[in-house]
Amino acid sequence: xxxxxxxxxxxxxxxxxxxxxxxxxxxxxxxxxxxxxxxxxxxxxxxxxxxxxxxxxxxxxxxxxxxxxxxxxxxxxxxxxxxxxxxxxxxxxxxxxxxxxxxxxxxxxxxxxxxxxxxxxxxxxxxxxxxxxxxxxxxxxxxxxxxxxxxxxxxxxxxxxxxxxxxxxxxxxxxxxxxxxxxxxxxxxxxxxxxxxxxxxxxxxxxxxxxxxxxxxxxxxxxxxxxxxxxxxxxxxxxxxxxxxxxxxxxxxxxxxxxxxxxxxxxxxxxxxxxxxxxxxxxxxxxxxxxxxxxxxxxxxxxxxxxxx
Amino acid sequence: xxxxxxxxxxxxxxxxxxxxxxxxxxxxxxxxxxxxxxxxxxxxxxxxxxxxxxxxxxxxxxxxxxxxxxxxxxxxxxxxxxxxxxxxxxxxxxxxxxxxxxxxxxxxxxxxxxxxxxxxxxxxxxxxxxxxxxxxxxxxxxxxxxxxxxxxxxxxxxxxxxxxxxxxxxxxxxxxxxxxxxxxxxxxxxxxxxxxxxxxxxxxxxxxxxxxxxxxxxxx
Numbered sequence: 001x002x003x004x005x006x007x008x009x010x011x012x013x014x015x016x017x018x019x020x021x022x023x024x025x026x027x028x029x030x031x032x033x034x035x036x037x038x039x040x041x042x043x044x045x046x047x048x049x050x051x052x053x054x055x056x057x058x059x060x061x062x063x064x065x066x067x068x069x070x071x072x073x074x075x076x077x078x079x080x081x082x083x084x085x086x087x088x089x090x091x092x093x094x095x096x097x098x099x100x101x102x103x104x105x106x107x108x109x110x111x112x113x114x115x116x117x118x119x120x121x122x123x124x125x126x127x128x129x130x131x132x133x134x135x136x137x138x139x140x141x142x143x144x145x146x147x148x149x150x151x152x153x154x155x156x157x158x159x160x161x162x163x164x165x166x167x168x169x170x171x172x173x174x175x176x177x178x179x180x181x182x183x184x185x186x187x188x189x190x191x192x193x194x195x196x197x198x199x200x201x202x203x204x205x206x207x208x209x210x211x212x213x214x215x216x217x218x219x220x221x222x223x224x225x226x227x228x229x230x231x232x233x234x235x236x237x238x239x240x241x242x243x244x245x246x247x248x249x250x251x252x253x254x255x256x257x258x259x260x261x262x263x264x265x266x267x268x269x270x271x272x273x274x275x276x277x278x279x280x281x282x283x284x285x286x287x288x289x290x291x292x293x294x295x296x297x298x299x300x301x302x303x304x305x306x307x308x309x
Numbered sequence: 310x311x312x313x314x315x316x317x318x319x320x321x322x323x324x325x326x327x328x329x330x331x332x333x334x335x336x337x338x339x340x341x342x343x344x345x346x347x348x349x350x351x352x353x354x355x356x357x358x359x360x361x362x363x364x365x366x367x368x369x370x371x372x373x374x375x376x377x378x379x380x381x382x383x384x385x386x387x388x389x390x391x392x393x394x395x396x397x398x399x400x401x402x403x404x405x406x407x408x409x410x411x412x413x414x415x416x417x418x419x420x421x422x423x424x425x426x427x428x429x430x431x432x433x434x435x436x437x438x439x440x441x442x443x444x445x446x447x448x449x450x451x452x453x454x455x456x457x458x459x460x461x462x463x464x465x466x467x468x469x470x471x472x473x474x475x476x477x478x479x480x481x482x483x484x485x486x487x488x489x490x491x492x493x494x495x496x497x498x499x500x501x502x503x504x505x506x507x508x509x510x511x512x513x514x515x516x517x518x519x520x521x522x523x524x525x526x527x528x529x
Contacts, residue, residue: 054383054386079389085387087387108394
């Protein structure tokens with residue numbers, strides 16, 4: 001499927017002592033929600049930090065909104081003003097109060113709408129309108145409320161791109177559903193112009209909002225594509241115990257029980273299983289992600305080494 | 310008895326014993342002596358030392374850990390205006406700190422003049438030198454203390470940093486007011502140069518720490 005890119009990247013290289021992020025080619029489709037998926041330490045946060053400009057120590061080329069490069073991002077206020085980023089760790093200093101956070105965001109971002117921000121704080125149940133709530137400290141907020149505060153900040157701005165690092169992790173299921181609705185509404189404004197990129201481990205909860213997926217493992221992109229295309233590319237296969245050993249030659253990471261087996265393989269490999277008594281199903285995004293992650297993750301490699309030994 | 314000593318050592322580190330067990334009591338004895346011997350003009354020096362300590366404790370609650378690697382404010386770093394706001398806030402604090410000491414000294418000097426009469430030019434010069442000296446000590450101290458994120462060790466490091474300033478203030482008092490042997494004009498000129506130097510250092514440090522937070526290598 002052809003698409004315009006909100007962000008394009010080439011040969012992005014970031015080296016740490018024990019980890020290297022090495023992305024040959026990156027294309028984030030404009031007008032869609034892209035999920036960055038991968039195990040802990042796969043490089044999702046590093047990639048988002050590089051895209052947001054909060055980590056400038058990397059090599060490679062980046063293009064934003066089809067016309068700005070990463071030098072423009074640092075020199076032209078329009079680029080960063082159009083990118084809303086929420087990160088992990090100390091996004092706001094823990095001793096700041098809600099009042100200070102509001103004033104800070106007015107200073108930091110040109111398109112910050114204070115009234116919209118206050119509405120969002122109420123909508124997200126961070127404040128209820130009682131007295132002295134402005135003096136509540138960040139350190140006294142729960143992890144979920146800290147995320148909601150960051151989201152209120154970025155959604156109260158006039159942006160074209162949201163980069164959200166693990167927005168769903170500390171949220172309760174109800175709030176995750178609300179987050180999906182809010183992101184859907186965000187994408188619907190000026191249809192086709194706004195883009196969301198988020199990293200997540202809560203694949204099932206966030207599937208309803210996900211249009212495009214990038215799976216990162218050990219610093220590399222190992223799979224990417226539109227969700228619907230990936231659901232065509234992979235297929236869930238279930239079969240009886242007697243066929244398990246044959247099926248395991250085609251299906252990697254097959255899970256076995258006393259009744260039979262289940263696994264995912266490429267749809268194009270389905271012909272190789274002809275003759276077996278199998279049932280097939282359309283996979284969920286979570287099943288595809290786990291399948292891909294099992295193939296490339298550091299954890300799977302340790303497991304495989306242990307099995308071989 | 311051995312176990313009592315062991316138990317005491319478990320809860321009291323060497324820094325605690327040296328600073329709070331020995332250094333601070335001695336410092337207070339010395340201060341007490343000075344206040345008793347020369348309470349008149351020396352009182353404002355002692356009070357300003359307490360003000361310096363209070364200012365540094367205050368700085369922890371405003372900027373504590375702002376230069377440390379573990380305290381990276383994402384909101385500032387993802388904004389185009391992040392550096393401007395960050396450096397601006399630190400330099401505003403420098404200006405506020407200078408005005409704080411200058412006004413405090415002016416108030417003390419004014420009160421002294423009202424109560425006991427005008428004490429002379431040397432007294433006014435010493436007041437101005439003190440304002441600059443305490444600003445200087447404050448500026449140098451915060452540049453180091455803002456790396457500290459743990460309040461448990463903050464007072465120990467703070468005490469070590471302000472001690473030379475306190476000793477200098479005592480010498481300036483003794484030689485400048487008591488014995489009248491110090492060239493106060495020269496001392497004032499030196500203090501102005503040092504205070505300007507500390508301000509420039511703070512500005513450059515703030516800028517470089519912001520840049521380092523964007524470029525600094527994280528351990529992984």
